[in-house]
Amino acid sequence: MFVHRDPPPSVYGRLRVQRHLTPARWLVRRLSRDGRFGTVAAVCAPGFEAYARILHPARLGTEPVRWDRVAPLHGRTVSAATRWHELIGLTDRLMYRNDDTPAVPGVWDEHPDEGPTPPDVARALVPVLSRHTGTADRCWFGLWEGYGHYDWDGVPVFATPGRDEILLAGALEDADSPARDTGGVPPELPDLWWPQDRAWCVGGDVDLVSTYVGGSAACVAELLATPGLEAYEVRATAAVD
Incomplete structure (x- = not known):
């Protein structure tokens, strides 16, 4: 096309x-x-x-959300080697690219850019x-x-x-x-x-x-x-x- x-x-x-x-x-x-x-x-x-x-940052509406705000919700911490998909409990980064993961209401609703x-x-x-x-x-x-x-x-x-x-x-x-x-x-x-x-x-x-x-x-x-x-x-x- x-x-x-x-x-x-x-x-x-x-x-x-x-x-x-x-x-x-x-x-x-x-x-x-x-x-x-x-x-x-x-x-x-x-x-x-x-x-x-x-x-x-992740986003809540138009507001940026730090990863270290999201991490405690998943029982994790953020370090220099942290990967976003692992932070939110996924084994494959393509899962969040395909919108297969729910956001956390009131904390974030968009993945990091x-x-x-x-x-x-x-x-x-x-x-x-x-x-x-x-x-x-x-x-x-x-x-x-x-x-x-x-x-x-x-x-x-x-x-x-x-x-x-x-x-x-x-x-x-x-x-x-x-x-x-x-x-x-x-x-x-x-x-x-x-x-x-x-x-x-x-x-x-x-x-x-x-x-x-x-x-x-x-x-x-x-x-x-x-x-x-x-x-x-x-x-x-x-x-x-």
């Missing part, structure tokens, strides 16, 4: 689509050398001092990350070309483990602009973010319910302490969720 897709835009939110991929070469080199598929380092980038896993960083999580990340780079006004972003709304055929891509990414450019404060500024277009945010000085790297994926950040120990420590984030320190070699 033919599915209509719009021509590729020159601007995605407030982020500018790039046709020269030089700014992504460092990332491709690191990933090809040390980014073993299925690990934290392969989702963001290898080589950082520390890493954080940011959990995407799979995919790149949710907009509210992105907005909590931005001020922390801006304090840990000297180039917050000049950042680069990777957007998976497979999200489907646009026909990206002909736009250059760079390779990450299992994905081909469109390169975008803009300020860190505009990382969530696709959700704010594109009207009816599906609001997928970029999967990858990094500043010009490469002080940190943010990574997500269409199949994950977590975002991963590699950076300095000080950056990760601040992320873990940020009230609007449910974050845990992880190893670069740890398996993703």
Whole structure:
């Protein structure tokens, strides 16, 4: 069946689509050398001092719900290695994808978002990350070309483990602009973010319910302490969720 897709835009939110991929070469080199598929380092980038896993919240209506609020209802606790489907008592993540699990009335009614960083999580990340780079006004972003709304055929891509990414450019404060500024277009945010000085790297994926950040120990420590984030320190070699 033919599915209509719009021509590729020159601007995605407030982020500018790039046709020269030089700014992504460092990332491709690191990933090809040390980014073993299925690990934290392969989702963001290898080589950082520390890493954080940011959990995407469940929802009650439009309100975010932390995993550690859900866990006690199932006699469990949350750790850096917790998987959502196991937290709510399932043996297979496809079960909740197929809506085979009931929500908990008054606690949550929507599973955590799979995919790149949710907009509210992105907005909590931005001020922390801006304090840990000297180039917050000049950042680069990777957007998976497979999200489907646009026909990206002909736009250059760079390779990450299992994905081909469109390169975008803009300020860190505009990382969530696709959700704010594109009207009816599906609001997928970029999967990858990094500043010009490469002080940190943010990574997500269409199949994950977590975002991963590699950076300095000080950056990760601040992320873990940020009230609007449910974050845990992880190893670069740890398996993703």
